[in-house]
Amino acid sequence: MALLLSRAQAMRKCGNCGPNPVPYPLSTGPECGDPWYKIRCTAGILWFDALAGSSYAIRSIDPFTRRIITRPATLAPKMCVSTDFRSEGMHLNETLPFSVASGNTVFLFNCTAHAPSMNCSPSSACHSYIKEHADFSVCGAAGAGPCCEYRSGGARKDFAIRLHGGECTAYESFVDFNGTVATVGKRWPESGVGIEWVAPQEPVCKASIDCKELLNSKCGVGPSGGVQRCFCNAGFGWDPINGSCQPQTQTHNTTCTGHGKDSHCKVRKKKKMLVPVVVSIGGIVFVLAITGVIFYKKHNQAKRKAKEAKRNKRKEVSSRKMVEEKLMDVVDPLLKEGACDLELETMKSLGYLAVSCLDDQRQKRPSMKEVADEIENLIKVVKGQVSKS
Template structure:
């Protein structure tokens, strides 16, 4: 039965719904303006992992801390890191605008923490800060930084210090306060030997922990590659991958067990594949070159043998010394006899057939063709000229 237009429309709708289900099962959030929101980050209750909440505000991604919010500058899902824009100074002061919020304060119960790639500088510090493991000497980078225009209002502050973030004391906060330091600046991946004009733009890098399988209430919340089951440890239901598949926390899907699951593993596999590919390619190249050399040598030997045979035949045909014999190529003989046309046949006998031929220089000749396998014919043939005038 031919499908009606209505049935065809229904079929298309089902296919689109199935495709949408496959996409939505990953629970990746839509873009925020022009910025992609990778899994597990979540801007809505219906996408991403709800433990990794961020906000989309007028096309700008926002990262919320315990008591303040910061715009997200960039996101790198391959190493699970994002960069936020730190607070600026209040006008005509050496005090950060988030001073009233005590600086950056992350919730330690959430899967985010400040990375050790941040070089943090504290300004307008009280003398009590010297008791902390910070570099507050005159050789500290913060003194070099305030010589520029951007933080010139902190040039006359009493004390400044520099430290690398990411330790136990700074994994979840960069603190500013009255009895400490009142301003701060952070730079990611800063080489302490660089001049100030080569420093990167300010930023605070935050990383997130790889997510577990998505939480579910029933099988409807999972895709075809996973099953909604309770965790034995805490009883929370999650979409666990079926047998033969493995949870890929970067893409938020169940993939083949043999697939690459982590950036480090992927890099290692790529290196191994590259080495294997180069080895195979070089081996194949050597093999091709070897075969080409052998074929060239074989062709050379065949050509030399043909030349020796031609000279030998010429010597045999010129034994009487009356004239120099000439060997003709088969295509020359065929052309002279119009491809041994019956119209050129002028005789036949026990030794073979004789054809009338005309060479390129106009010489008319008789071409004898010996019968193959007839020894007597071959003997008679060898006693005659190869090409004779008719």
């Protein structure tokens, strides 16, 4: 419970352990780091404490990948037995934010049974390792069980480098080992067990005073509820690497956090909501602009066609009058004598229809149906006039 209610002042970064820096959130004491991420500093050496009293020296720490590399347990003198055999290998506390990282290649020695997930074939690299390392030659001596290998990682988190219930007695581990030369003139890399940690959340608080060590934050409940934490103010984002509230412009990769009306999440959410709105409005304006241009062009084309049709109609009327006048010049004078206006107009229309049928341009000639309809109309007009008289 004391760990759960750690004050914000525990966010202060711990000092070096000898020459070794201790990055946040790792903690070597109650006054620095996050107590959930406890490691131990003894005589200038960092140690990672596991279950059953086993401890492992820390070889390196990378705060950006959130990975600790520890040195594996050594062999007992002149025996193919690891010094942590009593705990069946390295076992981590599953209630803490640490787990075995993926990518560890683990050699198991002096095994009495083969687990399905292990490679115990003669092609396993563990055989070469025994031959090339004098301290492990005891694991290849007469009477020793076979060696096997497996790789950590998968769908489930690992919390142990197991000796498989006592079926094997010793192990060796390499981080990201691919079986090739690690460095020039060296086949095998330095042994190690990769352990990773979960990115820390904002520190837990009970009152505003608990957040005084975390600048630009205040105590409150997050959007998802739960315990109160020191959430960063609007315009700032939680930086899990440095354990501080950084200006948003400097924390592009941090997780959106906050609470209440000043929530960093809400600020970012509003910005995200503006993007589709701006894009949508821009798209509508673009479509309207294109539609306007098309309508303008269509409208101008229609106006030009109307003017052209009007001019053609005038030309057609003028041309028709000229043709009709010329046709009347060749009509027998005897037919024109005593003819009424209707008869003269009928003569002109029939003459023009005949000339149209002889036009040089085929597309201007009337169809047979159009000719028949025109003659029928003329007959109706003449008959109607005669019946009236």
